[in-house]
Amino acid sequence: MHFHLDKRIIPAVDGVSFSISKGETLGxxxxxxxxxxxxxxxxxxxxxSPPAKIAGGEIWFKGENLLNKTDEEMRRIRGNNxxxxxxxxxxxxxxxxxxxxxxxxxxxxxxxxxxKEALSEAVEMLELVKIxxxxxxxxxxxxxxxxxxxxxxxxxMALACDPELLIADEPTTALDVTIEAQILELINELKEKxxxxxxxxxxxxxxxxxxxxxxxxxxxxxxxxxxxxxIIFNDPKHPYTKGLLEAIPDVDMDRGQRLKEIxxxxxxxxxxKEGCRFKTRCEYARGKCMIEEPPLIPHGSSLVRCxxxx
Numbered sequence: 001m002h003f004h005l006d007k008r009i010i011p012a013v014d015g016v017s018f019s020i021s022k023g024e025t026l027g028x029x030x031x032x033x034x035x036x037x038x039x040x041x042x043x044x045x046x047x048x049s050p051p052a053k054i055a056g057g058e059i060w061f062k063g064e065n066l067l068n069k070t071d072e073e074m075r076r077i078r079g080n081n082x083x084x085x086x087x088x089x090x091x092x093x094x095x096x097x098x099x100x101x102x103x104x105x106x107x108x109x110x111x112x113x114x115x116k117e118a119l120s121e122a123v124e125m126l127e128l129v130k131i132x133x134x135x136x137x138x139x140x141x142x143x144x145x146x147x148x149x150x151x152x153x154x155x156x157m158a159l160a161c162d163p164e165l166l167i168a169d170e171p172t173t174a175l176d177v178t179i180e181a182q183i184l185e186l187i188n189e190l191k192e193k194x195x196x197x198x199x200x201x202x203x204x205x206x207x208x209x210x211x212x213x214x215x216x217x218x219x220x221x222x223x224x225x226x227x228x229x230x231i232i233f234n235d236p237k238h239p240y241t242k243g244l245l246e247a248i249p250d251v252d253m254d255r256g257q258r259l260k261e262i263x264x265x266x267x268x269x270x271x272x273k274e275g276c277r278f279k280t281r282c283e284y285a286r287g288k289c290m291i292e293e294p295p296l297i298p299h300g301s302s303l304v305r306c307x308x309x310x
Contacts, residue, residue, distance in 0.1 A: 027212030083158035089150035100138025125156040148179035227302035
């Protein structure tokens with residue numbers, strides 16, 4: 001996925017590839033700006049063109065390439081077959097319509113229900129996501145609800161048509177830890193109940209440990225490590241993955257001990273010219289790393305984009 005800005009072409013997501021099966025949860029993890037949300041929005045084909053343009057590749061869903069679909073065909077797929085929980089519910093929910101109206105709209109669009117039938121089913125969806133007094137809530141507006149409640153409404157909207165693939169883009173951002181745990185538990189329960197596949201996008205490795213079966217670690221628009229969640233936490237291969245894990249606070253740390261940090265910043269996509277994208281921040285970088293970007297190299301059951309595993 002490239003962005004065409006003025007006379008520059010910025011490759012935001014480059015050569016990203018992964019697969020996910022029914023009933024699985026794939027965690028996509030990485031720092032802000034690494035391309036996680038752009039990857040999700042590319043699958044949904046929700047990025048405005050221009051400036052966004054898919055420069056190459058394919059997006060296969062149930063044996064069909066989504067890039068060959070018309071806009072009308074994609075509108076039928078979105079919400080019905082593939083749904084997305086967006087990052088910030090207060091900006092995703094319309095402030096001038098009631099909660100019930102916004103959930104009912106999804107059901108009327110995709111299930112051809114009458115308004116009365118859709119509102120009745122909206123109450124059931126709010127019950128499903130454990131919102132108390134759902135008959136009262138459907139008449140309220142987004143600003144009447146807490147952050148956790150709004151996120152549950154977003155989940156109810158995303159699940160209204162029993163999608164086969166659910167993309168959750170940092171669904172617990174800005175929520176306190178108690179509400180975060182409830183939201184993650186809810187997504188897990190609903191995945192089990194509906195048999196959906198889930199793509200969980202986050203920068204929080206604690207969230208990944210809680211819900212994911214497989215993990216793709218992204219850095220500067222590419223996947224740098226792809227493995228089973230147990231391997232990622234017990235035997236990480238890529239220096240960036242190791243750095244993310246070492247930066248997690250530990251309850252056994254001494255009071256004055258500093259957290260380990262990954263020095264430097266993620267490079268801008270148009271700054272990357274040659275070599276490994278992580279080379280300026282990596283303590284293991286050597287000659288070859290500076291001039292040639294590594295491919296994803298198999299190492300056991302992991303795929304690692306690092307010359308140290310060549």
